[in-house]
Amino acid sequence: MISIFDYIQKYPRRAKQLLGISYDQFTDLVNYAKNSHEEEQLKLEQKKVRIHRRGGGRKELLSIPEQVCLCLFYLRQIPTFEVLGIMFGISKTLSNDTFHYWRKILRKILPSSLIEQVENKEGDLLIIQEILTNFKLLVDSVEQPIDRPSDNEEQKKFFSGKKKQHTIKNQIVSLPEGKDIIDVTVGSPGPTADIKLFREQQTKFDEKQEFTGDKAYQGGNNITTPHKKKRKQQLNEQQKEENKALSSKRIFVEHLIRIVKIFQVASQRFRLNADVYNEIVLLVCGLVRLRIGTFVLPNSAIN
Incomplete structure (x- = not known):
């Protein structure tokens, strides 16, 4: 089954129907959100008591654009997190965690009024x-x-x-x-x-x-x-x-x-x-x- 992210990559004109914003707006938002994401990761890194060397541990299953896509797709369509996980090839728990992580970042960079x-x-x-x-x-x-x-x-x-x-x-x-x-x-x-x-x-x-x-x-x-x-x-x-x-x-x-x-x-x-x-x-x-x-x-x- 083709993922939502792959689908809008193949058919960018459908992005507005699936995510609520156009494909160009989505790509700009991803690039802008990366900065806030890196700042958050830096804060977390500074608080860590490191046992393993940097770069160790489990790799991310979804890229940053895919994670932002997941967050926007939920806001636009509100599937259950179990269905959302199936659509993005991850678990229900990870889809829930991914959504709540990115909705905080997007809220910081998008003023409501x-x-x-x-x-x-x-x-x-x-x-x-x-x-x-x-x-x-x-x-x-x-x-x-x-x-x-x-x-x-x-x-x-x-x-x-x-x-x-x-x-x-x-x-x-x-x-x-x-x-x-x-x-x-x-x-x-x-x-x-x-x-x-x-x-x-x-x-x-x-x-x-x-x-x-x-x-x-x-x-x-x-x-x-x-x-x-x-x-x-x-x-x-x-x-x-x-x-x-x-x-x-x-x-x-x-x-x-x-x-x-x-x-x-x-x-x-x-x-x-x-x-x-x-x-x-x-x-x-x-x-x-x-x-x-x-x-x-x-x-x-x-x-």
Whole structure:
């Protein structure tokens, strides 16, 4: 059976369907990730109490490109680790270890949003916040199903009456036309009100920043929402037209969420340990930014 890595080498145009990013983006990501991998290995080497000479021990069964391919394939398709191991010719345990090793490295090098990309550079962050006031940012939320928590009080916190299941809610703020992910909030209990999440997220922006959202954000400051039909009343034609115009602008953040959900790990019932949920979804957002071309890997790190 041909492996997934060999398949995309033979048919590079299929990489986007299998891994979520194009073949060129995949090769650039591998070259960039190698640097972080070598740094991690150097740290481990310094901590070792060496008994055997350097270069001894069991050889890696998968090359670095194959390991990164395995990680991306899981995020995109979420097979079981046993099936994943079969597809890459390794054991279930090794496929699990390989995925978790590389998802940590990829998370470090792929910022999930523009705010995260510049947040450690105070001067850049202030400039970005000021520039963003020239745009009306789009905001929307999405719920993802999770396993029912075993603790009774905990499960009540995550039960979503809207979805009739236990969920986690994430919220995305994007540029107009969905051109980039500006900020993302992840890991809130499903029943949390959208407007509550928005008010917390709003503190990351300039006080003059304006937003556009759906009816769930009515009552928020500096946010435009559709007209809501009052009880026993109908919207007039002007209100209907304004709602239609607003919807045509807001639809782009929903398109962006659709791209996030292309990675099945951020769409289907979350099967991994709950402790890694936030990190996984933020990694997916970073991959989406790479996919749509708003985050470009530094040339200096690409061989």
